[in-house]
Amino acid sequence: MHKFEKIWLSAGTASLAIFLIIIGISAVHGGHTPAASGIETINPEHVRDDARFKEPGLKESADDDYDYDLYFVASAFMYEPGEVEIPSGSTVKIHVTSPDVVHGFQVVGTNINMIAEPGLISTYEMTFDEPGEHLIVCNEYCGVGHTDMTSMINVVA
Ligand code: CUA
Numbered sequence: 001m002h003k004f005e006k007i008w009l010s011a012g013t014a015s016l017a018i019f020l021i022i023i024g025i026s027a028v029h030g031g032h033t034p035a036a037s038g039i040e041t042i043n044p045e046h047v048r049d050d051a052r053f054k055e056p057g058l059k060e061s062a063d064d065d066y067d068y069d070l071y072f073v074a075s076a077f078m079y080e081p082g083e084v085e086i087p088s089g090s091t092v093k094i095h096v097t098s099p100d101v102v103h104g105f106q107v108v109g110t111n112i113n114m115i116a117e118p119g120l121i122s123t124y125e126m127t128f129d130e131p132g133e134h135l136i137v138c139n140e141y142c143g144v145g146h147t148d149m150t151s152m153i154n155v156v157a
Contacts, residue, residue: 044118047073047099057081058092066091066125072136074103074116077145079136083152091127104139107153115140128155 047053056071057080067090073080074096086092096105096116103116109132114122138149 038123040121040123041119042097042121044097044099047097052095053097058084058086061093063093066093068092070094072096072105072116072151074098074105074138074149075100076103076143077138077149079105079138079149079151081151083154085154085156086128088128088131088155088157091125093123093125095121095123097121101142102140103142103149104137106137106139108135108137110134113139128153131155131157 042050052071053073056073059069059071061067061069068086070084070086070092072094075098094112096114097120098116098118100118102118105114105116105122106112110126112124112126114124116122132155134153134155136151136153138146142149
């Protein structure tokens, strides 16, 4: 074997090793999700027993950083609440979970595009500045009623 071939071969082996190490590190770090990333866990069988999701909707926030918590339960084939009013200019932290199967939670005209997965609470904080209507749609196929699954956020002046 020529000297150059040996060099190239060892360079290839080294980069493969580095690649595998990086994959390994990401696998370890991706294995658990820290609470700070906007995902919490919940027992999907007890969503209705949870004070936050018993009567989902808009609640005044106890946190100084934002004005309201907005809780949504996404289930086959509806969202609760089916419609909600938000005073314009308020900063709202949306929390969404599912007691059954995986649903989507996309708020048309905003950057909000979350997954509603059993066992998890997805959250997203945003300020609604402009009065107007935002349709919420399910963008994960979840069964026969998938296309009927909608809700509405009304931002009111
Ligand atoms: Cu719920 Cu598609």
